[in-house]
Amino acid sequence: MKVFKLIFKNALRHKLRTTLTIFGIAIAVIAFGLLRTVVTIWDSSVDAAGADRLITRQAVSFIFPLPVAYKTKIEAVPGVESVCGAVWFGGTYKDKSNFFARVAMDDNFFELYPEFIVSEEDFNRYKNERNGCIVGKSIADQYNFKVGDIIVLDGDIFPGRWEFVVSGIYLPQNKNTDGTQMLFHYDYLNETIKQNTPGRGDQIFWYIIKIEDIKNSAEISEQIDALFKNSTAETKTETEKAFAQSFVSASGAIITAMNFMSFAIIGIIMLVLANTMVMSARERTREYAVFKTLGFSAIHLTGLILGESMLIACIGGGIGISLLYPIVSGFEQVMPKGFFPFFFIEPITIILAVSSALLIGILAAVFPIHKALNTKIVDGFRFVG
Amino acid sequence: MSTIIQVNKVSKSYWRNNLEIPVLQDLTLNVEEGEFLALMGPSGSGKTTLLNLIAGIDRPSKGDLTVAGTDIAKLNESGLAKWRSENVGFVFQFYNLIPVLTAYENVELPLLLTKLSKSERRKHVEATLNIVGLGDRMNHYPKQLSGGQEQRVAIARAVVTDPVILVADEPTGDLDKTSADEILTLMERLNKEFKKTIVMVTHDPHAAERASRLLQLDKGDLVLEPI
Numbered sequence A: 001m002k003v004f005k006l007i008f009k010n011a012l013r014h015k016l017r018t019t020l021t022i023f024g025i026a027i028a029v030i031a032f033g034l035l036r037t038v039v040t041i042w043d044s045s046v047d048a049a050g051a052d053r054l055i056t057r058q059a060v061s062f063i064f065p066l067p068v069a070y071k072t073k074i075e076a077v078p079g080v081e082s083v084c085g086a087v088w089f090g091g092t093y094k095d096k097s098n099f100f101a102r103v104a105m106d107d108n109f110f111e112l113y114p115e116f117i118v119s120e121e122d123f124n125r126y127k128n129e130r131n132g133c134i135v136g137k138s139i140a141d142q143y144n145f146k147v148g149d150i151i152v153l154d155g156d157i158f159p160g161r162w163e164f165v166v167s168g169i170y171l172p173q174n175k176n177t178d179g180t181q182m183l184f185h186y187d188y189l190n191e192t193i194k195q196n197t198p199g200r201g202d203q204i205f206w207y208i209i210k211i212e213d214i215k216n217s218a219e220i221s222e223q224i225d226a227l228f229k230n231s232t233a234e235t236k237t238e239t240e241k242a243f244a245q246s247f248v249s250a251s252g253a254i255i256t257a258m259n260f261m262s263f264a265i266i267g268i269i270m271l272v273l274a275n276t277m278v279m280s281a282r283e284r285t286r287e288y289a290v291f292k293t294l295g296f297s298a299i300h301l302t303g304l305i306l307g308e309s310m311l312i313a314c315i316g317g318g319i320g321i322s323l324l325y326p327i328v329s330g331f332e333q334v335m336p337k338g339f340f341p342f343f344f345i346e347p348i349t350i351i352l353a354v355s356s357a358l359l360i361g362i363l364a365a366v367f368p369i370h371k372a373l374n375t376k377i378v379d380g381f382r383f384v385g
Numbered sequence B: 001m002s003t004i005i006q007v008n009k010v011s012k013s014y015w016r017n018n019l020e021i022p023v024l025q026d027l028t029l030n031v032e033e034g035e036f037l038a039l040m041g042p043s044g045s046g047k048t049t050l051l052n053l054i055a056g057i058d059r060p061s062k063g064d065l066t067v068a069g070t071d072i073a074k075l076n077e078s079g080l081a082k083w084r085s086e087n088v089g090f091v092f093q094f095y096n097l098i099p100v101l102t103a104y105e106n107v108e109l110p111l112l113l114t115k116l117s118k119s120e121r122r123k124h125v126e127a128t129l130n131i132v133g134l135g136d137r138m139n140h141y142p143k144q145l146s147g148g149q150e151q152r153v154a155i156a157r158a159v160v161t162d163p164v165i166l167v168a169d170e171p172t173g174d175l176d177k178t179s180a181d182e183i184l185t186l187m188e189r190l191n192k193e194f195k196k197t198i199v200m201v202t203h204d205p206h207a208a209e210r211a212s213r214l215l216q217l218d219k220g221d222l223v224l225e226p227i
Helices: A003-011 A015-047 A070-075 A120-128 A137-143 A186-196 A214-227 A240-250 A252-283 A285-294 A298-334 A347-374 A377-382 B047-055 B077-087 B103-113 B118-131 B147-159 B177-192 B205-209
Strands: A053-058 A080-088 A101-105 A132-136 A150-155 A160-172 A181-185 A206-211 A235-239 B003-016 B019-032 B036-040 B062-067 B088-091 B165-169 B197-201 B213-218 B221-224
Touching: A003 A298, A015 A252, A015 A298, A015 A347, A053 A214, A053 A240, A070 A080, A070 A206, A070 A214, A080 A186, A101 A186, A120 A132, A120 A160, A132 A137, A137 A160, A160 A181, A160 A186, A181 A186, A206 A214, A214 A235, A235 A240, A252 A285, A252 A298, A252 A347, A285 A298, A285 A377, A285 B077, A285 B103, A298 A347, B003 B047, B003 B197, B019 B047, B019 B062, B019 B197, B019 B221, B036 B047, B036 B177, B036 B205, B047 B062, B047 B165, B047 B197, B077 B088, B088 B147, B103 B118, B103 B147, B118 B147, B147 B165, B147 B177, B165 B177, B177 B197, B177 B205
Parallel strands: A101 A181, A132 A160, B036 B197, B036 B213, B088 B165, B165 B197
Antiparallel strands: A053 A206, A053 A235, A080 A101, A080 A206, A132 A181, A150 A160, B003 B019, B003 B062, B213 B221
16 A cells, blocks of 8 residues: 555545535636736737837827828938838728728838748739738638638728738747738828828828847937927837837736736635645544554655645646636637737746646645644544544 | 563643643553553543553653663654554554555555565565454455454554554443453453563453453552552
């Protein structure tokens, strides 16, 4: 007979109690994993930002446009490698729930974003199609877009019926790259606007600036903003990371609450397991006295109690982590399409979930171990549970 | 025969709510190797306390206590645990078997602390269970055994390591007369055939009759020591 067998038998002594505790841990790990996944995905948009890219926008807000003429002035700033103008198009594809980013870009966009991989053939086709667009692999799969398909958008920021031809499909370089964007020619947008509403032409929402050396980002930002100081459209230039952070921070309170909740769940389930272990240890007070009488040491008793606690925590944690993947996948399905540009479980989430399960197992055993070791043998035999 | 248990002017007190409750007072007692000693006395006379001191599961407040050549009052907790595992076997009134382990596994428990291999442990456990007449009940759990059988498993667990001394606290206190007789016969056999020194606490005069010596305790002191 091995000690592990005794640990296993002890854990199964109250099958219902152990089963409920295991499922409690599993549910807590799932809830923890799901919340952490949302939090990490939210943050990963910031992490995915390029270190060598700056964003210049209107100083008041990026919803106010900048003149297209700024582009050549920014390109002339020392240390600037290239500049790409961008306009948020908005619009609706069939239904408002079909959300994905639609952005008009200068054609050098893909030089600035090498993580958006587009084949030469697709890009050449795109260049030659005035109303061509390139869509991310994720939305191509989601809406079954193929090269040559027509996408019709109802404009809201730019009213009207807008037709685009799918010229190509870009592949995200890695899991953190947004594969849900629809990108099209700024020139097509600008020319059409000038025809329909001439006063709104030649405007850019933000400039993406690739710099030669990331060490000079602060200095270049200052130089760009100085160029347009006291103009009618003053600028604010910051790193792409800071720009992305400003979007995330708007939801900061929710993210903080989710972060807190994810760890609160772990705390609650730790108390549940601790309660189970305290009850078990209390019921076995006489048995621990027997073990001590037979010569079993403090290490043996610690092993028995800690082993049982860890066994329950590991089984619960294992079940939780196994179920986390299909549940996250199901969660992604029920979320509004395109709400998250990507949705997957980061390795850090699994590491945190496993660590939490192990920590729960250890902490839940601390009090019962202390109690068992500090109860005298004679008191243990007198104990009436 | 040599003296295996030397209790010299031992006192033991407990503290309850800052009140000292003396249980044993300057008690002196010698037990010879191979003796079967019965301790009798009214409740609260200190007989179980004396048994616990001899067995090394409690410590005297005062006095010297040498058992099997070791001054056990001077051992620390881990030293005392090791000493118990090598020298003393215990039999309790309520058997105190581990309910999730079979008879075999319960008897094997003390051997897990030794360096014996699995096959050697099996040999010892089977031999011991055969001695107590439960060779055919090895795979039964305690709840599948009668009280007498449970106590025999407890005795097998107490002697499987071949200890020098066997201590028994009311070993027949929870048994019917037939089962009690069987247990006492088994203990007599362990004493005479296997030369175990036995110290037994009992309320039962019939059980005490089986011992080679009977001591009476009252209010923490020996009051009668028949030869």
